[in-house]
Amino acid sequence: MQTLRAEWVKLRSEPGLVVSAVALFVATAGMALLSLSRAEAPACPPEFPGCELPVVDVVRLTLSGVYPGQIFAVVLATLTVADEYETGLIVTTLVGSPRRLRVVAGKAIVATGVVGLAGAAAVAASVLAGRLILPGRGFTTAAGYPPLSATDPTVLRAAGGTALYLVLVALLACGVAFTLRDTTASLVTVLGLLFVLPLAGAWLNHETLSEWTQRYAPMPAGLSIQTTVGPADLPISGWAGLGVLALWAAAAVVSGGASVTLRDA
Amino acid sequence: MSVSIDARRIEVRELRKRYGRTVAVDGVSFTVEPGRVTGFVGPNGAGKSTTLRLILGLDRPDAGTTLVGGRAYRDLRQPLREVGSLLDPAAVHPRRRARAHLLWQARSNGLPARRVEEVLDQVGLAAAARKRAGGFSLGMRARLGIAAALLGDPPVLLLDEPVNGLDPEGIAWMRGLLRALAAEGRTVFVSSHLMGELEDAADHIIVIGRGRILADASVADLRERASSGRVALRTTRRPEAIALLAGNGATVATTGGEQLTVEGLPADRVVELLTGAGLPFSEVTSHRASLEEAYMELTRDAVEFGAPSVTVHTAPSEGTEVPR
Known part of the structure; x- marks a missing residue:
């Protein structure tokens, strides 16, 4: 509890961390606003009335702010940990709290807690924006798109899953930072895992690898929870995908915990 | 040897630590007693900081034990209330304000926020409490580090090179503070690579060189021995x-x-x-040896990165002679 209180004071007294939390909200909600206001419902050309139209996953579109937003979740979690190694403050932290796993837990809880709050707020704002903007872009009840509702289990699952996704990404970053003890190396590693790994298959033109990354790379796996249209042909189902991300995060945290307890400070 | 359980005594026994192929501490044993200022002196790279890190449980020794008040540091539940330490005054977050820097440390040991104001007053930083630590001078950072060490009103203080980089006024202040803390019955263990820095502050000196203890004696004895x-x-x-x-x-x-x-x-x-x-x-x-000369004599062979063939052996110049 004391470690938690200490970590909370640290977070709120470091402008860089506060800015990261705000940026997480602004990027997530802002990107949602941008994509929503540019979206257009598919319509049949006048000469072919009654044509077959593709179904747009408006929930996924509404929650697309998570793509830029997660960068700030990663930055916040990484700075929380790696900045202490860069400034030498980790020594002060461990001298005050010699039980090291408590320090890992305290930092992880505070960082993911703040990311969770900012993420949940951003997701809620995005859903509200979707509800208000989508009908004006042609996504009307008549066209088969009822207004987004926070009580709709499909929307709730996708929105809650997105907030959870941000929390797990932050946890992953925490664990990596405790392992690598370096801001740049941690950021490169985590952002690489998230953004570059899913592209590896396509770059290498390797089909099996592509399939594998769609299923097991942290971002595509974790964000499959956002899919509300045609979930049957997904590489991995929503909750299983979040489970995969949770395993990545758990592995990183175990590695970080081992690094902190077994290595010299 | 009887094992003392004085809560203020620091005991180091047969301590060994190597980093890679470098032996940093090579079988070090000593006891630091309360009520006096004990200087821990040695050239750069002699093993001072390593010893302090081992006492504070930051690094794991390859062999040996360190006890504070009869207990291993890692077993202390509210360590800041028992041991105040300063390892690196530069270890601050540049964007965090001085007050917050102390507040989170107070919180980590369940200390009231009132203590933050008290120690800021004590080290003369009250006016800078709302300033970001990144803008602090070396002297101000040293004071901030001392403030953190004093937060828990600890009976034991462990300070690594607290005088390093201070201006003369700061050095005088630090010496006075060290003496005052020892006079209150606290154990004050202060490292320095310059014996002169401790000349008027320490009562007892432990000299370390190349990871070994070279001397463990009162200041008077040390002077005597080197004359x-x-x-x-x-x-x-x-x-x-x-x-x-x-x-x-x-x-x-x-x-x-x-x-x-x-x-x-x-x-x-x-x-x-x-x-x-x-x-x-x-x-x-x-000719009466100064503490500095006694130290040079002791560490002559133990200087890790010294210039080749330092001519310590030449006759003293007139300037160093003290008429009796």
């Missing part, structure tokens, strides 16, 4: 004086002009011999 008994004098009849003194077992060196340096005979015996032989002499000075 080489050199006597300098001036005479117009040098050759006769040299012959006489050398004939009585002394080693005599000429140091220019009419100056002689005599080793191996006490000053009163030198005077007696010269007077008996009717040789004129003047300006007899007995």
